[in-house]
Amino acid sequence: DIQMTQSPSSLSASVGDRVTITCRASQSISSYLNWYQQKSGQAPKLLIYIASSLHSGVPSRFSGSGSGTDFTLTISSLQPEDFATYYCQQSYRAPYTFGQGTKLEIK
Amino acid sequence: QVQLQESGPGLVKPSETLSLTCTVSGVSVTEHYWNWIRQPPGKGLEWIGNIYYTGSTNYNPSLKSRVTFSVDTSKNQFSLSLSSVSAADTAVYYCARDLGTGIVLLDPWGQGILVTVSS
Numbered sequence: 390d391i392q393m394t395q396s397p398s399s400l401s402a403s404v405g406d407r408v409t410i411t412c413r414a415s416q417s418i419s420s421y422l423n424w425y426q427q428k429s430g431q432a433p434k435l436l437i438y439i440a441s442s443l444h445s446g447v448p449s450r451f452s453g454s455g456s457g458t459d460f461t462l463t464i465s466s467l468q469p470e471d472f473a474t475y476y477c478q479q480s481y482r483a484p485y486t487f488g489q490g491t492k493l494e495i496k
Numbered sequence: 497q498v499q500l501q502e503s504g505p506g507l508v509k510p511s512e513t514l515s516l517t518c519t520v521s522g523v524s525v526t527e528h529y530w531n532w533i534r535q536p537p538g539k540g541l542e543w544i545g546n547i548y549y550t551g552s553t554n555y556n557p558s559l560k561s562r563v564t565f566s567v568d569t570s571k572n573q574f575s576l577s578l579s580s581v582s583a584a585d586t587a588v589y590y591c592a593r594d595l596g597t598g599i600v601l602l603d604p605w606g607q608g609i610l611v612t613v614s615s
Contacts, residue, residue, distance in 0.1 A: 432590055432605035476541055480600035484556040487541040
């Protein structure tokens with residue numbers, strides 16, 4: 390299986406901050422990397438697919454980059470509704486594994 | 497608007513079979529692959545597998561010996577069966593559509609259903 394490792398596991402930030410979350414794959418996955426946002430008590434929601442494509446309806450302050458094994462999710466200016474847990478997921482090869490999650494908390 | 501809703505028992509006894517159904521509205525189950533994902537309390541996400549309406553399936557090897565998927569096109573539903581459950585199978589179980597063509601994009605997800613394995 391392809392292992393996905395996110396860093397950091399948790400992060401404290403303030404409204405208006407620029408935040409970057411990193412995801413590393415155990416082998417090259419080209420650009421087959423998705424990002425999901427999960428708020429407490431809710432199902433995950435797709436944010437970004439194929440590493441850098443913004444899903445419909447997702448605010449432009451979210452962006453993704455990377456290819457191969459190293460990827461980043463950036464939120465350019467944190468809003469109160471962005472405090473959540475973020476997961477990366479590789480869609481290169483089954484089983485489609487997720488990172489362990491990054492919990493973004495209010496400082 | 498596509499919506500998914502999981503249903504089934506919230507409590508299953510150890511060694512028994514967990515059975516869940518996902519009811520799809522807003523799109524035909526014949527148009528996409530359909531996925532199951534689970535999340536143990538306080539932990540991360542695990543992809544269980546997916547199914548196409550033809551019966552074609554992909555299972556996570558970690559669960560393959562115990563899991564079976566099915567699709568009922570007449571009811572616009574798909575189902576999960578997980579046998580010989582233990583406490584380690586306690587989780588919120590989600591169903592999700594694969595929006596992608598050739599790539600796996602899970603959207604939308606159902607709200608999830610908590611299944612507890614306990615005697």
